[in-house]
Amino acid sequence: MxxxxxxxxxxxxxxxxxxxxxxxxxxxxxxxxxxxxxxxxxxxxxxxxxxxxxxxxxxxxxxxxxxxxxxxxxxxxxxxxxxxxxxxxxxxxxxxxxxxxxxxxxxxxxxxxxxxxxxxxxRTGPDPLRADADPSRAWDRIHRSRKAIGQLLMDQDVVAGIGNLYRCELLWRHRVDPFKPGNKVRSAVWDALWTDLVRLMKVGVATGRIVTDEAQLEKAEAAIASTGAAVVRRPKHAVYKRTDEPCPRCGAKVRTQVMGGRNLFWCPRCQRHRTA
CATH class of the missing domain: 3.20.190.10 (MutM-like, N-terminal)
Known part of the structure; x- marks a missing residue:
């Protein structure tokens, strides 16, 4: 999708x-x-x-x-x-x-x-790509919910525009356990997730690709600032569709499990419950 x-x-x-x-x-x-x-x-x-x-x-x-x-x-x-x-x-x-x-x-x-x-x-959650987006609307839903944060991020009534790839990579980037209930996620963590999501999706608009690797992101952002455009031919992803491959941060094997009707990919070591 x-x-x-x-x-x-x-x-x-x-x-x-x-x-x-x-x-x-x-x-x-x-x-x-x-x-x-x-x-x-x-x-x-x-x-x-x-x-x-x-x-x-x-x-x-x-x-x-x-x-x-x-x-x-x-x-x-x-x-x-x-x-x-x-x-x-x-x-x-x-x-x-x-x-x-x-x-x-x-x-x-x-x-x-x-x-x-x-x-x-x-009926739709705030859109990170819109200047009029209000992330507090999403936070109000998240911190009152017992659903897993990985499931909430895919709910378009909570946040508009996030798909599976953004979900998996965003949570990995912030070491958040995708199974952690929304009401256990700290507000500072949500603020960091939202800020990063805005950054990732803006680069996505400019390049037409989902760029989540930090080195590729910084290179794309520099090109966008200089010329207004950037080309990312082969985006690298840390966990998305990398089942049983080593996590690029810690080396643990990436796992997968269906969550919210889509295959969730995460690192069981980097994204332990205690780290979020």
């Missing part, structure tokens, strides 16, 4: 390609045809992201709401002469004379009112 940084990059791509235009809107697959007809040729104001939710604002207070889920794809491509024909089951197509965006396989593709969008956001 695409994590939050991917949706923010997608929002920027749609904004750059279609913001301020009146794109043709269609549903080649047919499942979104009625709503597409309402949007067709109307003014597209802007696109925005909140966690894993994408919102595209059109005129007449109509908002396209997309959630890609596990298999969804929303590709934005430029073309020269002829508009390329849709391939596969395209739920939604946006098109201008130079750019086309095709949406396939989302779990949500719906037309919302601004009030409905506000209700979706109210």
């Amino acid at each position: 695409p994590e939050g940084h991917t949706i923010h990059r997608l929002a920027s791509a749609i904004d750059d390609a279609f913001g301020g235009s009146r794109p043709a809107v269609s549903s080649p697959q047919g499942r979104f045809a009625e709503s597409a007809a309402l949007l067709d040729g109307t003014y597209l104001d802007s696109a925005d992201a909140w966690g894993k939710h994408l919102f595209v604002e059109f005129s007449a207070e109509r908002v396209l709401h997309v959630h890609l889920g596990l298999i969804g794809k929303f590709s934005v491509l430029s073309y020269d002469d002829m508009l390329p024909p849709p391939r596969g089951a395209v739920r939604l197509r946006l098109a201008t004379d130079t750019t086309v965006a095709d949406l396939r396989g989302p779990i949500i593709c719906a037309l919302r009112t601004p009030t409905e969008v506000t209700e979706v956001i109210a």
